Amino acid sequence: MANVLAVTEQRAGALRKVSLEVVAAARLLADQLGGTVDALVIGAPGVSAAALGAAGADRVLSAEHASFASYAPDGYAATVAAAARSGGYGAVVLAASATGRDLAPRVAVLLDAPLAMDVTGLATDGGAVVATRPIYAGKVIEALRFSSSPALVAVRPNTFQPAAAGKAGTVARTEAVVPAARVTVLEVKEAQGGVVDVAEADVVVSGGRGLKGPEHFALIEDLAGAFGNAAVGASRAVVDAGWRPHGEQVGQTGKTVSPSLYVAVGISGAIQHLAGMRTAKTIVAINKDKDAPIFKVADYGIVGDLFEIVPKLAEEIRKARAG
Amino acid sequence: MKIAVCVKRVPDTESRIRIGAGGAGIDEAGVKFILNPYDEYAVEEALQRREKAGAGEVIVVALGPDAAQETIRVALAMGADRGVLLKADAIPPDGLAVAKALAAELRDGGYDLVLFGKLAVDDYNHQVGVMVAELLGLPCISSVAKLAIEGGAVTAEREIEGGIEVSACALPAVLTCDKSLNTPRYPALKGIMAAKKKPIEVKPAQLGAVRLQVAALTPPAERKEGRIVGEGVAAVPELVRLLRTEAKVL
Amino acid sequence: MAPRFTGVDFYGIDGLLSEEERAVRDTVRDWVEEKLLPVINEAYLEGHFPKQLIPQMAELGFFGANLPEEYGCAGLNNVAYGLIMQELERGDSGVRSFASVQGALVMYPIYAFGSEEQRKRYLPKLASGELIGCFGLTEPDFGSNPGGMITTARETSAGWLLNGAKMWITNGSTADVAIVWAKTGAVDDPRSIRGFIVPTDTKGFTAKDQKGKLSLRASDTSELVLQNVEVPKDALLPKSGGLKSPLSCLTQARYGIAWGGVGAAMACYHEALAYAKQRVMFGKPLAGFQLQQARLAEMLSGITQAQLLVLQLGRLKDQGTMTPQQVSLAKRNNVDLACECAREARRLLGANGILIEYSAMRHMANMESVYTYEGTHDMHTLILGEDITGIAAFE
Numbered sequence: 026m027a028n029v030l031a032v033t034e035q036r037a038g039a040l041r042k043v044s045l046e047v048v049a050a051a052r053l054l055a056d057q058l059g060g061t062v063d064a065l066v067i068g069a070p071g072v073s074a075a076a077l078g079a080a081g082a083d084r085v086l087s088a089e090h091a092s093f094a095s096y097a098p099d100g101y102a103a104t105v106a107a108a109a110r111s112g113g114y115g116a117v118v119l120a121a122s123a124t125g126r127d128l129a130p131r132v133a134v135l136l137d138a139p140l141a142m143d144v145t146g147l148a149t150d151g152g153a154v155v156a157t158r159p160i161y162a163g164k165v166i167e168a169l170r171f172s173s174s175p176a177l178v179a180v181r182p183n184t185f186q187p188a189a190a191g192k193a194g195t196v197a198r199t200e201a202v203v204p205a206a207r208v209t210v211l212e213v214k215e216a217q218g219g220v221v222d223v224a225e226a227d228v229v230v231s232g233g234r235g236l237k238g239p240e241h242f243a244l245i246e247d248l249a250g251a252f253g254n255a256a257v258g259a260s261r262a263v264v265d266a267g268w269r270p271h272g273e274q275v276g277q278t279g280k281t282v283s284p285s286l287y288v289a290v291g292i293s294g295a296i297q298h299l300a301g302m303r304t305a306k307t308i309v310a311i312n313k314d315k316d317a318p319i320f321k322v323a324d325y326g327i328v329g330d331l332f333e334i335v336p337k338l339a340e341e342i343r344k345a346r347a348g
Numbered sequence: 349m350k351i352a353v354c355v356k357r358v359p360d361t362e363s364r365i366r367i368g369a370g371g372a373g374i375d376e377a378g379v380k381f382i383l384n385p386y387d388e389y390a391v392e393e394a395l396q397r398r399e400k401a402g403a404g405e406v407i408v409v410a411l412g413p414d415a416a417q418e419t420i421r422v423a424l425a426m427g428a429d430r431g432v433l434l435k436a437d438a439i440p441p442d443g444l445a446v447a448k449a450l451a452a453e454l455r456d457g458g459y460d461l462v463l464f465g466k467l468a469v470d471d472y473n474h475q476v477g478v479m480v481a482e483l484l485g486l487p488c489i490s491s492v493a494k495l496a497i498e499g500g501a502v503t504a505e506r507e508i509e510g511g512i513e514v515s516a517c518a519l520p521a522v523l524t525c526d527k528s529l530n531t532p533r534y535p536a537l538k539g540i541m542a543a544k545k546k547p548i549e550v551k552p553a554q555l556g557a558v559r560l561q562v563a564a565l566t567p568p569a570e571r572k573e574g575r576i577v578g579e580g581v582a583a584v585p586e587l588v589r590l591l592r593t594e595a596k597v598l
Numbered sequence: 599m600a601p602r603f604t605g606v607d608f609y610g611i612d613g614l615l616s617e618e619e620r621a622v623r624d625t626v627r628d629w630v631e632e633k634l635l636p637v638i639n640e641a642y643l644e645g646h647f648p649k650q651l652i653p654q655m656a657e658l659g660f661f662g663a664n665l666p667e668e669y670g671c672a673g674l675n676n677v678a679y680g681l682i683m684q685e686l687e688r689g690d691s692g693v694r695s696f697a698s699v700q701g702a703l704v705m706y707p708i709y710a711f712g713s714e715e716q717r718k719r720y721l722p723k724l725a726s727g728e729l730i731g732c733f734g735l736t737e738p739d740f741g742s743n744p745g746g747m748i749t750t751a752r753e754t755s756a757g758w759l760l761n762g763a764k765m766w767i768t769n770g771s772t773a774d775v776a777i778v779w780a781k782t783g784a785v786d787d788p789r790s791i792r793g794f795i796v797p798t799d800t801k802g803f804t805a806k807d808q809k810g811k812l813s814l815r816a817s818d819t820s821e822l823v824l825q826n827v828e829v830p831k832d833a834l835l836p837k838s839g840g841l842k843s844p845l846s847c848l849t850q851a852r853y854g855i856a857w858g859g860v861g862a863a864m865a866c867y868h869e870a871l872a873y874a875k876q877r878v879m880f881g882k883p884l885a886g887f888q889l890q891q892a893r894l895a896e897m898l899s900g901i902t903q904a905q906l907l908v909l910q911l912g913r914l915k916d917q918g919t920m921t922p923q924q925v926s927l928a929k930r931n932n933v934d935l936a937c938e939c940a941r942e943a944r945r946l947l948g949a950n951g952i953l954i955e956y957s958a959m960r961h962m963a964n965m966e967s968v969y970t971y972e973g974t975h976d977m978h979t980l981i982l983g984e985d986i987t988g989i990a991a992f993e
Contacts, residue, residue: 041509096513098488121474123508127490130443130478139442139560142474155563160471162361165374166566167471169441173559207487207517211503214512222509228597271493271528272507277361277469278385278527286597296362296601303571307595309587315576316877322571324595325587329580337581341588345598362602380604418617425621534629537659537672537682540621 026115026174027060031082032105032128034120035068036213038094043120043225045080045187050147050180051118052081052190057149058115062192065108065199067101069094078194080187085194090201096124096210102131103202109136111199114175116154121179122225129179140177141169145184145283145304154178162277162300182225183283216272223256223273228286229305231258231275233298235291235312235331239268244335245290251339253346258282258302260292276301291331294319311335349404351394351461352454353428354477355387356439357412357419358470367565373438374565381415383422386465388532389525394463395427396530397497405429407457411449411553413437424543425535431546434553441471441560447479448556455484459520466491466524481522488522489515493529600872603631603688606864608902614909615677622678625658626685634689639954641816645809647696648816649772656727660686660697662705669709670722677912680857684908687858688865691964692817694858699768700724702850704731707777707793711835711843716795720775732773732805734764734796734822735844741766742977744779745788745841749824751780757830758782758794763823766971770805770820773798777835778824779844793835793843802827814967849922852929852972853915859932859968860904862961866936866943867897869957873947884946893942900935907931923985930978937965 031051033044044064051062064082066074070089077085088104105128109117117132119125121143133140146157146168154176160167223229230252232245242257249255259269261276275282277297287305292298294310294317302308303322310323311331320326327334359365360380368375383391391408398404406428410416413436420431434449454462462484464477481488487502493512494505500519505512506526535543577583577590592598605612605627612620633654641648655661664679665671674682679701686694705724708716723729740746749762760780770776776796783790796803802825807818835843871894874885884890911928914920940962944951951958969975984990 098515102482123491123506123513126474127478127506130475131482131488133444133475134447134479134482137444139444140475141560142443143472150563158472159568161359161365161374162469163568164361164365165367166568167441168563168566169560170563171560208489209516211514211516213508214505214514216511225509286591286595300361303568307591307597308571308574309591318876320574320576322574324572324574325590326574326576327578327580327583327587328576329583333581334584337584338587341584342598345588345592360604362604421617422621534625534658535621536657537622537625537663537674537678538667540618540625541667541673543621544618 026113027055027058028112028114029055029058029060029062030109030112030114030117031062031064032117032119033064033066033077034122034124035066035072036095038068038072040066040072040074040076041122043122043182045076046182046185047118047120047180048077048080048082049187050178050185051116053185054116054118054147054149054154058152060115063112064194065105067093067104067201074194074196078192079189081190081192082194083192085196086199087196088199088201090203092203093201095213097206098127098131098208099206100201100203101128102135103204104200105132106135107202108199109175116176116178119177119179121181125179129177133177136175136177138173138175138177139171140179141171142179144178144180147178159304163281163303181281181283183227221254221256223258223275224280224282226254226256227284228252228255228288229258229275229282229284229302230255230288230290231260231292231302232263232269232290233260233292234262236263241332242268244332248288248290248335248339248342251342251346252286260298289319289323290335292319293317294322311338349397349401349460350458351397351404351463352407352409352457352459353387353390353394353423353463354409354450354480355391355419355423356384356410356465356468357381357416358384358468361469367567371565372562381419383419384465384468386467386469386525386527388465389527389529390463390465391423391426391428392530392532393495393525394461395533397461407432409434409450409453411436411446412439417548417550420548421543422535424546425539426533427539429546431548433548433550435550436553436555440555440558441562442558443473443475444479445556445558447476447483449553450476451480451483452554454480461519462486462522464522464524466526477522477524484522486520486522487517488524489517490524491526492523493526495523495529600869603627603865603868606867606898606901608898609906611905611909619675619678619681622674623681623685626660626682627688629654629658630685630689634693638690638693638816642690642692642960643815643954645811645815647692647769647772647818651693652727652730655697656725659725661725661727662701662721665701665705665709665721669717670725671705676853676915677909680854680908680912683854684857684861686861688861690816690960691858691862691968692814694861695768695814695817698851698854699733700731702854703733703847704775704777706850707835707838707843707847708795710846711793711838712795713832713836716832716835720795729774730769730772731775731777732767732769733847734767734776734778736764736766738763738765742974744844745791747779747781747791748785749778749780750785751782751792751794753782754828757828758833760794760796760824760827760829763821765821766808767805767820767822768817770822771807771818773805776803776822778822788841789839791841791843793838794829794833795835796824796827796829796833800827800829813963845922848972849925852925853911853920855968855972856911856925856928856932857908859929859936860901860908862936862965863897863901863904863932863939866939866958866961867894867901870894870897870943870946873950890946893946897939897942900939904932904935923981926973926978926981929973930975930982933965933968934975936961937969940965
């Protein structure tokens with residue numbers, strides 16, 4: 026009961042970055058429980074799983090089926106459950122990604138095992154798994170203790186940092202269970218530009234009402250571009266005004282993000298917005314109002330006209346990253 | 349169309365939330381309780397579907413303490429027909445235990461559609477709706493932001509990272525609702541008066557075994573005090589320097 | 599920007615309300631926050647009532663909410679009705695004025711003094727917002743002294759012939775029907791005052807907006823001119839008679855306005871408090887300075903008193919024992935309080951307090967109208983004085 030199953034995610038045949046975080050979280054638990062980590066890869070034949078060993082997987086279990094190229098809720102859930110049952114794991118770790126939030130509850134029912142969702146911390150206490158997670162819009166941190174096995178946890182993206190753990194990652198086959206599908210995924214419509222999702226990006230540059238109009242979001246996009254793989258975020262006000270899509274909204278009724286760097290441009294810092302980004306490692310705020318509440322949570326702030334500051338900042342960031 | 353909507357009574361997260369004495373729950377004094385905002389989309393969707401079908405019934409089901417009857421009445425005031433309260437003085441943090449109680453209630457209802465909000469804003473568990481579907485053996489699409497139902501066929505869109513996932517299933521089905529699915533109506537004043545006369549059946553909740561317990565509740569870590577680096581364009585080089593040397597994010 | 603309004607309730611008065619009363623209050627509060635506040639600044643600056651809100655207000659049941667369900671109304675008790683007015687005024691006095699006129703000054707007189715046929719013909723359409731109404735009592739030369747009015751109604755073979763002018767009429771230019779009060783007898787005989795339902799498209803009836811207002815700008819205020827306006831016999835409100843008829847309508851409206859004063863005061867207090875906690879001067883928030891704390895403490899004291907006053911008034915009204923003098927006390931007290939709160943909030947906000955971005959000065963300007971209309975502060979003082987002492991001191 027000391028081994029841990031890490032359920033990875035792939036899209037279009039490539040492993041998603043969150044998979045490494047899932048393995049890292051599984052490794053953390055397995056080390057405490059004194060067991061090994063098996064990383065489960067579900068997809069069409071040919072998903073490259075090389076990075077998983079380096080991230081800490083002792084074994085890679087590959088469940089391949091043509092119908093698994095994209096998410097198939099019934100098949101994925103049945104496959105995870107079958108793998109979990111056969112391995113006698115003490116814990117099963119998934120990502121609390123969009124797919125994970127749909128998949129994990131199904132697995133919980135199939136295994137008749139409770140599920141802790143959106144987990145930001147993992148520990149053990151006398152052999153029992155303890156999962157820590159934020160509740161009440163991040164105002165309280167809850168530690169949940171499992172009193173049964175396996176413990177099912179879905180970890181928040183961008184929280185468990187993959188570390189070089191250098192395990193073998195030996196590949197083995199496992200059964201792809203394909204029941205009659207009750208739900209079929211018809212297609213995935215890619216967002217324009219195929220940009221990084223705000224909840225998974227390492228750097229988020231967010232814009233608010235201070236930008237005065239949707240056309241000025243070009244400044245935010247440019248600054249995000251300057252950082253390389255940054256995502257664009259938005260406050261609720263600009264999403265409600267129709268300037269930016271809902272998928273970019275950061276905050277209580279949008280997404281909760283935990284990037285290494287969060288840059289808030291022209292955002293005053295209403296409580297609901299802070300709830301969505303206050304766990305970012307570093308917060309930078311740019312606002313013309315020195316009394317804006319955002320400055321209270323920002324590590325670094327610049328007071329002034331964002332229309333002058335942001336282009337200059339983008340320029341300096343590009344120089345710093347190149348040099 | 350016979351539609352069930354599962355709703356939850358939650359604290360308004362704009363209230364000051366304080367950990368209660370004993371550290372096992374929050375201090376409810378002075379906390380305002382509301383209908384879970386994501387459940388509003390579910391109630392609205394149910395009402396619109398019933399209106400589109402021309403006939404039908406919308407039943408609101410809640411699991412919670414006695415005071416949750418007030419929450420059910422908000423949904424009745426919006427236009428739902430009747431309510432069921434599965435009474436439980438404390439809602440366990442184990443979503444599966446809750447799902448089992450709801451599934452037991454819904455199983456023999458003959459519902460065409462069972463709707464949930466995608467998550468509750470107190471616990472953010474994001475699981476009960478999908479679990480109920482799985483327990484009932486019904487198809488489920490979660491976090492639905494756009495929905496079409498034609499004949500008995502459901503087509504739904506949900507947000508995923510970097511795009512939209514389009515899924516299909518057949519009725520009867522369970523759906524969990526996301527923001528932007530619709531615009532929930534305000535409970536009209538006449539509706540509030542009418543809600544008083546609509547029936548709410550109260551019965552004990554048949555919770556499953558609770559195998560997840562709260563070990564501790566703590567406040568979030570305080571952020572270190574930050575600082576204003578400077579004013580205007582002139583402060584930019586210093587900011588970049590700090591991001592590189594101090595914060596080490598570049 | 600102030601955080602979302604969650605009310606002011608220092609004495610747990612919510613616990614004295616029933617579940618429906620709270621639910622009604624919450625619907626209006628949420629609607630004001632989400633639908634009214636985003637459009638009010640523009641309407642106020644441009645000087646017109648935001649008409650696009652009428653269908654929403656009607657659908658939610660804001661008009662004539664305390665009138666019976668059989669006429670298409672919500673059938674609420676008077677505390678719930680008061681809470682509607684409180685929350686609307688928290689948004690803007692001009693919008694609350696619209697609802698007061700429609701409900702208490704147009705629907706109420708038709709309900710109280712009209713025939714069953716008139717009730718059935720007009721009330722459902724006024725409740726649904728299909729028809730807008732206005733109340734024509736005040737005249738250019740007769741404000742505090744409505745008994746002196748010179749608008750006349752002469753009986754003819756076909757019906758009635760109305761002549762005269764009314765002024766300061768809310769909704770006048772947008773109304774479909776006007777409840778016009780006119781003397782059917784001698785011009786010095788107030789006992790001959792009766793009410794008439796006048797469709798505003800009747801020949802001879804004109805309404806013109808009064809320009810240049812610096813207060814209650816999000817409200818349409820008009821002059822009405824009736825020049826040989828012919829109306830049929832059934833335009834007369836049969837049960838109306840004497841000055842007490844229009845005055846009883848005013849009592850209904852004043853009751854709602856007393857609650858409104860609480861709403862405006864709450865809005866200003868909430869905004870001032872949020873600002874004081876956030877605005878930093880001399881290295882600490884404004885809220886840490888004694889003089890600002892004194893302002894806030896004064897406001898809160900006044901609001902708490904005002905809340906308890908109208909709650910009891912509402913319970914008395916529901917019991918059927920409320921007197922007009924009790925309404926006078928509440929209207930006078932609560933509107934004066936709101937004027938004070940608005941002004942003190944405006945001052946606490948400093949320079950920012952003169953901007954439309956903050957609501958204090960808009961409330962401050964509005965409350966001057968509310969202080970003056972529906973019985974001036976001074977008139978209510980004398981009403982109370984007469985009631986207390988038995989001696990009328992109006993002249």
